[in-house]
Amino acid sequence: MxxxxxxxxxxxxxxxxxxxxxxxxxxxxxxxxxxxxxxxxxxxxxxxxxxxxxxxxxxxxxxxxxxxxxxxxxxxxxxxxxxxxxxxxxxxxxxxxxxxxxxxxxxxxxxxxxxxxxxxxxxxYVVGVTAWGVVQSVRLQKGETVVVSGAAGGVGSLVVQLARRAGATVIGLASESNHEWLRGHGVVPVAYGDGVADRITAVAPHGVDAFLDTYGDGYVDLALALGVAPDRIDTIADYQAAAKYGVKTDGGAEAGPGAEILGELAGLIADGSLExxxxxxxxxxxxxxxxxxxxxxxxxxxxxxxx
Missing domain, CATH: 3.90.180.10 (Medium-chain alcohol dehydrogenases, catalytic domain)
Structure with missing residues (x-):
């Protein structure tokens, strides 16, 4: 038994x-x-x-x-x-x-x-392969600016690190208690809640190129309001908004061969490149x-x- x-x-x-x-x-x-x-x-x-x-x-x-x-x-x-x-x-x-x-x-x-x-x-597995798929979905380029909601959560904490490895400037939405961790990983922390759009604009004066939503609760609408194109928005938490606006929902098993990605991520953790x-x-x-x-x-x- x-x-x-x-x-x-x-x-x-x-x-x-x-x-x-x-x-x-x-x-x-x-x-x-x-x-x-x-x-x-x-x-x-x-x-x-x-x-x-x-x-x-x-x-x-x-x-x-x-x-x-x-x-x-x-x-x-x-x-x-x-x-x-x-x-x-x-x-x-x-x-x-x-x-x-x-x-x-x-x-x-x-x-x-x-x-x-x-x-x-x-x-x-779940957070790693999902984060990998989310970052791949919006085709981040070096020098672009991306916002990540739920940036200190299980998936979000890996998304911000993988987005940084892609060469992007990463703005992470999280509570104040997680801002020190985000800064330590090269992420620009922004508090969520009322006025978040203004706070994002203040740290991204040249605009936002992509938005990765790991939390839901209206962030797809925020991304669109910030001028992000629907094909550069990915949500793993708000499928209703995705259907309404035609944004992406990539992440998880559809991201690719799971064991292969799992092995790559484990290697990054082993050599200290990913936490x-x-x-x-x-x-x-x-x-x-x-x-x-x-x-x-x-x-x-x-x-x-x-x-």
């Missing part, structure tokens, strides 16, 4: 529980991994409520989670490139990573660099407490579960 996060119906945090489940078995081309750490993401909370059941239907009991890092336990037939005992970073597309054991296709794994912590590795802030770490048994913190939407970086 192994412990795994489960829920039997759509609902709030109170539907989450940690159950004993049958030990997973790796099939052809699959790998069984003993999970050391698994990230949690706001998209999982939205799916759990049933609000997007038409796009992401669920079969109950449902598991939860995509991100994980752990140690290879056993290999299915036909698997090459890994061996039991290997430390790996990976992702599940079966909502099953928040567990002690997870089975995934071998193509969903990449080696974990020795100097990347379990917590960082375990929370990397993944960790907001909090909870044991798997405290999954409700972890999502309670996440759903307040004021964390700086990732929240991670450990087993």
């Amino acid at each position: 192994a412990k795994a996060v489960r829920y039997n119906e759509f609902g709030g945090i109170d539907v989450l529980r940690v159950d004993d489940v049958d030990r997973p078995v790796s099939g052809d081309g699959q790998v069984l991994v003993r999970v050391k750490a698994a990230g949690i993401n706001i998209s999982e909370a939205v799916i759990r409520t049933g609000a997007v059941a038409d796009m992401f239907p669920s079969t109950f009991p449902s598991g939860q989670g995509s991100d994980f890092a752990g140690v290879v336990e056993e290999l299915g037939s036909g698997v090459t490139g890994f061996a039991p005992g290997d430390e790996v970073i990976g992702f599940s597309d079966q909502r099953s990573s928040q567990a002690e054991l997870v089975v995934v296709d071998v193509g969903h794994l990449t080696p974990k660099p020795e100097n990347v912590s379990w917590e960082i590795a375990g929370g990397l 993944v802030p960790i907001a909090s770490v909870y044991p798997l048994t405290q999954v409700r407490e972890a999502y309670t913190e996440l759903e307040r939407r004021h964390t700086h970086g990732k929240i991670v579960l450990t087993t």
